[in-house]
Amino acid sequence: MLSRKANKDSHGQDSSYFEGWQEYEKNPYHPIQNPLGIIQMGLAENQLSFDLLEYWLRRNSNTMALLKKDAVSAFRELALFQDYHGLPAFKDALVKFMTRMRGNKTKYSSDKLVLTAGATAANEILMFCLADPGHAFIVPTPYYPGFDRDLKWRTGVEIVPMHCSSSNGFRITREALEEAYELGQELNLKIKGVLVTNPSNPLGTTMTKTELIHLLDFAIDKNIHIVSDEIYSATVFDSSSSPTTTSFISIMEAVKERNNNNIRERVHMVYSLSKDLGVPGFRVGMIYSNNEIVVAAATKMSSFALVSSQTQFLLSNLLSDAKFTEKYMEENQRRLKRRREMLVRGLRNAGIGCLRSNAGLFCWVDMRHLLKSDSFEAEKELWKRILCEVGLNISAGSSCHCSQPGWFRICFANISEDTLQLAMQRMKAFTNSIVFSSANNHTIYNM
Amino acid sequence: MRLLSTKATCNSHGQDSSYFLGWQEYEKNPYDEILNPKGIIQMGLAENQLSFDLLESWLAKNPDVSGFKRDGKSIFRELALFQDYHGLSSFKKALVDFMAEIRGNRVTFDPDHMVLTAGSTSANETLMFCLAEQGDAFLLPTPYYPGFDRDLKWRTGVEIVPIHCSSANNFKITEAALQQAYQEAEKLNLNVKGILVTNPSNPLGTTLSLEELNILVDFVNGHKNMHLISDEIYSGTVFNSPGFVSVMEVLNNRFSNRDQAIWDRVHVVYSLSKDLGLPGFRVGCIYSENDKVVAAATKMSSFGLVSSQTQYLLSTMLADKKFTKNYLVDNQKRLKRRQKMLVSGLMKTGMKCLESNAGLFCWVDMRHLLKSNTFEAEMELWKRIVYDVKLNISPGSSCHCSEPGWFRVCFANMSEETLKLAMKRFKSFVLSLSSDNGENKAYSKRNSLTKWVFRLSSNDHRHRDQEER
Numbered sequence: 001m002l003s004r005k006a007n008k009d010s011h012g013q014d015s016s017y018f019e020g021w022q023e024y025e026k027n028p029y030h031p032i033q034n035p036l037g038i039i040q041m042g043l044a045e046n047q048l049s050f051d052l053l054e055y056w057l058r059r060n061s062n063t064m065a066l067l068k069k070d071a072v073s074a075f076r077e078l079a080l081f082q083d084y085h086g087l088p089a090f091k092d093a094l095v096k097f098m099t100r101m102r103g104n105k106t107k108y109s110s111d112k113l114v115l116t117a118g119a120t121a122a123n124e125i126l127m128f129c130l131a132d133p134g135h136a137f138i139v140p141t142p143y144y145p146g147f148d149r150d151l152k153w154r155t156g157v158e159i160v161p162m163h164c165s166s167s168n169g170f171r172i173t174r175e176a177l178e179e180a181y182e183l184g185q186e187l188n189l190k191i192k193g194v195l196v197t198n199p200s201n202p203l204g205t206t207m208t209k210t211e212l213i214h215l216l217d218f219a220i221d222k223n224i225h226i227v228s229d230e231i232y233s234a235t236v237f238d239s240s241s242s243p244t245t246t247s248f249i250s251i252m253e254a255v256k257e258r259n260n261n262n263i264r265e266r267v268h269m270v271y272s273l274s275k276d277l278g279v280p281g282f283r284v285g286m287i288y289s290n291n292e293i294v295v296a297a298a299t300k301m302s303s304f305a306l307v308s309s310q311t312q313f314l315l316s317n318l319l320s321d322a323k324f325t326e327k328y329m330e331e332n333q334r335r336l337k338r339r340r341e342m343l344v345r346g347l348r349n350a351g352i353g354c355l356r357s358n359a360g361l362f363c364w365v366d367m368r369h370l371l372k373s374d375s376f377e378a379e380k381e382l383w384k385r386i387l388c389e390v391g392l393n394i395s396a397g398s399s400c401h402c403s404q405p406g407w408f409r410i411c412f413a414n415i416s417e418d419t420l421q422l423a424m425q426r427m428k429a430f431t432n433s434i435v436f437s438s439a440n441n442h443t444i445y446n447m
Numbered sequence: 448m449r450l451l452s453t454k455a456t457c458n459s460h461g462q463d464s465s466y467f468l469g470w471q472e473y474e475k476n477p478y479d480e481i482l483n484p485k486g487i488i489q490m491g492l493a494e495n496q497l498s499f500d501l502l503e504s505w506l507a508k509n510p511d512v513s514g515f516k517r518d519g520k521s522i523f524r525e526l527a528l529f530q531d532y533h534g535l536s537s538f539k540k541a542l543v544d545f546m547a548e549i550r551g552n553r554v555t556f557d558p559d560h561m562v563l564t565a566g567s568t569s570a571n572e573t574l575m576f577c578l579a580e581q582g583d584a585f586l587l588p589t590p591y592y593p594g595f596d597r598d599l600k601w602r603t604g605v606e607i608v609p610i611h612c613s614s615a616n617n618f619k620i621t622e623a624a625l626q627q628a629y630q631e632a633e634k635l636n637l638n639v640k641g642i643l644v645t646n647p648s649n650p651l652g653t654t655l656s657l658e659e660l661n662i663l664v665d666f667v668n669g670h671k672n673m674h675l676i677s678d679e680i681y682s683g684t685v686f687n688s689p690g691f692v693s694v695m696e697v698l699n700n701r702f703s704n705r706d707q708a709i710w711d712r713v714h715v716v717y718s719l720s721k722d723l724g725l726p727g728f729r730v731g732c733i734y735s736e737n738d739k740v741v742a743a744a745t746k747m748s749s750f751g752l753v754s755s756q757t758q759y760l761l762s763t764m765l766a767d768k769k770f771t772k773n774y775l776v777d778n779q780k781r782l783k784r785r786q787k788m789l790v791s792g793l794m795k796t797g798m799k800c801l802e803s804n805a806g807l808f809c810w811v812d813m814r815h816l817l818k819s820n821t822f823e824a825e826m827e828l829w830k831r832i833v834y835d836v837k838l839n840i841s842p843g844s845s846c847h848c849s850e851p852g853w854f855r856v857c858f859a860n861m862s863e864e865t866l867k868l869a870m871k872r873f874k875s876f877v878l879s880l881s882s883d884n885g886e887n888k889a890y891s892k893r894n895s896l897t898k899w900v901f902r903l904s905s906n907d908h909r910h911r912d913q914e915e916r
């Protein structure tokens with residue numbers, strides 16, 4: 001009676017991911033009301049800098065009331081504004097913001113930008129534009145579990161995983177790309193492109209120049225597209241002096257240096273304000289592309305996912321305040337860095353290491369030494385223990401399609417400092433207990 | 448291997464080219480009372496601009512709401528983080544109450560059966576994804592909203608088979624027409640998954656009669672696995688008798704046993720774009736008693752969620768029952784007045800409108816002005832009205848009407864003065880025609896003619912097209 005899409009479970013929601021959510025919802029930690037509850041560390045949200053945004057809002061209350069700079073109401077205008085080309089002032093503010101934030105190395109222009117209700121919509125729209133049902137995109141593992149739904153569900157596009165390994169810090173190599181391509185051939189799938197997340201979720205690392213070169217070489221050689229999901233680009237915190245001198249290199253910068261018009265037309269970027277500004281509820285995403293036809297088609301498709309004009313207006317004012325956004329970025333990055341350090345230290349204290357990271361709202365944590373065996377069953381078991389005994393909801397690497405068991409993603413920016421400290425205490429108690437019991441049971445763990 | 452997808456490079460986003468032309472011309476030469484009094488008046492936009500003052504005064508009385516405050520406290524953080532595809536429960540509650548109110552509380556809706564989407568554009572497409580496979584078909588009575596060609600077909604691969612309605616019986620849906628459409632689909636080897644109707648109708652401006660609703664429900668009930676979608680986005684614009692009957696009401700009255708299969712196969716689409724005049728805020732929804740549909744559509748709504756900022760604002764506005772009651776009554780009064788103005792204005796020029804009781808437009812009979820009973824003649828007439836009379840109206844062919852000579856003319860997207868001016872222009876035009884004595888003097892404007900022909904054949908991708916209903 002319903003379509004196959006409606007009946008299948010291939011909206012891809014991983015069952016362990018779900019289970020963790022469910023358990024958390026049943027027993028959520030609260031410092032006073034439920035101090036023994038489960039701490040949510042599976043949510044990649046940026047809750048660290050709301051006070052800065054609220055400060056701006058208080059000083060610009062007119063914007064919230066939909067009043068323009070001259071105190072004239074924009075209500076009527078906004079109420080009617082459903083042009084899928086987007087509010088010009090908002091797009092202008094966005095491109096200027098992106099240009100500044102990426103160190104003024106590339107100039108972004110409004111006419112290459114398509115607004116969408118979140119990056120979720122942006123990624124799906126790009127699939128609809130670049131691939132037909134049955135075609136495939138190569139995606140390096142580990143990757144964001146949501147891609148299984150966003151890229152595949154309604155589009156009929158397939159994902160061919162490109163396996164990255166801990167042996168080289170999960171970096172993208174030419175060999176791995178070729179291997180994935182061959183896998184696609186074997187499966188009789190036409191590979192239309194590669195989709196990367198840079199900075200990476202769940203790794204928390206930015207792509208190196210070398211990786212970008214490999215990626216571009218590969219895409220040029222195979223005549224395919226590159227989609228670079230850069231939604232974490234402003235969470236890069238390894239800058240020494242300013243937010244504009246980070247090690248983040250956008251795909252747009254990399255392709256500019258290539259000076260090859262063909263590949264230029266096949267490179268597309270996705271961005272969103274959900275992670276950098278911490279406003280996922282406002283549904284602000286975008287596609288950026290040098291390819292006119294893609295921009296034209298994606299613009300029409302954005303009809304199915306337009307950004308509320310009320311929200312476009314609010315954020316265009318916020319983002320055009322260059323002074324504020326610069327201060328915001330700086331302070332936000334500082335706070336993220338501090339939090340990450342807290343998590344890394346706390347884990348180290350518990351005998352657990354992390355992949356060295358310089359971005360994101362999470363760490364990629366190595367718990368291979370805590371597995372009973374080098375298997376995904378053992379990983380699931382460990383995950384369950386951490387959820388139910390330790391009371392921490394973290395994300396198992398298998399839900400991110402990691403090819404090696406024992407890695408977990410742990411978020412650090414969606415909870416308070418105190419809660420993070422508590423989480424670290426719980427972790428330490430847990431690993432201590434394992435050492436203790438291994439001493440008693442003669443079970444061997446690699447520490 | 449082609450670089451882009453088929454969807455990106457085909458033209459089946461369905462945007463009709465003649466429709467565009469009108470838009471383009473308007474954009475180049477838009478009427479402005481002071482700055483451009485001879486410009487083209489936009490009458491092709493089904494927007495409700497009549498009641499903004501009511502909304503603005505409510506907002507002025509409730510400043511906290513836009514300021515992200517609830518009971519004096521800031522809830523900015525909560526809203527900024529809220530991306531749950533189940534939607535803000537206070538908003539869904541307020542919305543179902545509003546929908547019930549529009550239906551005279553003869554039907555009630557359960558918020559758990561509602562799925563929020565970024566506009567009804569998204570709602571309609573999502574329903575297609577949930578109910579049909581690529582290559583399946585939905586039957587739609589003509590004339591219908593041109594946007595459906597894109598919304599229902601483009602990315603879903605679903606086909607539309609028209610149910611031809613005729614002026615002979617005021618474009619009412621008949622069982623015969625329904626059967627014929629179904630057989631047509633069978634001939635084309637298409638699996639019919641359902642029927643989609645707009646009630647009240649765009650472009651007709653009429654509400655479906657009880658008889659028509661029963662025909663539809665019976666048909667769907669009589670076919671296994673067939674669905675009925677009722678797009679009720681104009682339900683709050685009904686300003687005259689016979690009044691609005693929602694398909695849900697019919698179900699309530701005829702099928703008291705909720706276990707009956709029909710309950711799983713009827714779905715309603717709604718939006719605040721027409722009733723409240725807020726298309727820019729992107730608020731639409733799907734309502735269904737079918738749990739599976741609700742579950743799947745909810746997950747799909749991830750691709751088009753409503754901004755939490757907007758959900759919150761509207762949740763408080765719609766929860767203000769005093770406000771909604773007054774708004775609905777006032778809004779309808781204003782729409783009624785405007786429609787009357789248009790109808791009588793056109794009557795004075797000898798143009799009749801289909802008798803309507805809803806919507807933001809009239810369905811106007813200009814068959815007597817056609818040179819011949821053909822769509823070519825309709826196009827010619829349309830171009831004259833755009834270029835010479837300087838009124839952008841929508842030709843029936845863009846709505847897939849099976850008879851030439853009908854046009855949709857909007858009345859709620861301009862000021863009273865502008866509407867009066869438009870009526871004057873119509874009058875002069877019709878007078879000029881009769882003084883021509885059939886020898887069309889307008890043909891002497893050969894420049895314009897060639898211009899139109901040239902434009903139609905070139906494929907200009909850089910037009911500024913817009914959302915329109």
